[in-house]
């Protein structure tokens with residue numbers, strides 16, 4: 293079982309668990325439902341106290357466990373969410389860099405003055421070409437100097 297499955301319903305289960313534990317604890321405290329059962333058993337002295345305490349404090353232990361489960365689930369989900377956000381940000385930066393690269397290339401290309409026909413073989417220059425397709429001669433007339 294993966295952690296994401298383990299914590300999938302941590303919020304409703306945690307809350308339900310805490311509420312049930314409180315109900316159990318309060319019911320036990322006010323109505324002492326279990327006390328007659330212990331009193332009718334043959335338990336005495338230390339054993340009686342131990343089971344008496346156990347019955348009262350078990351719901352508290354469960355309450356703490358459910359609270360821990362709820363908090364752990366919250367932390368896990370927050371971390372997972374941040375991880376996804378990081379991934380999305382990374383992807384966006386990557387995309388922006390790719391777009392910037394295309395724009396930079398285009399800007400560099402526009403700095404050149406180019407022949408419309410190859411000075412060597414006379415074939416027409418295709419769009420975005422800096423070298424002749426046929427003979428490989430450079431089609432750059434001169435680098436335009438920026439002023």
Ligand SMILES: [Zn+2]
Nearest residue numbers: 410413424427
């Ligand atoms: Zn050529």
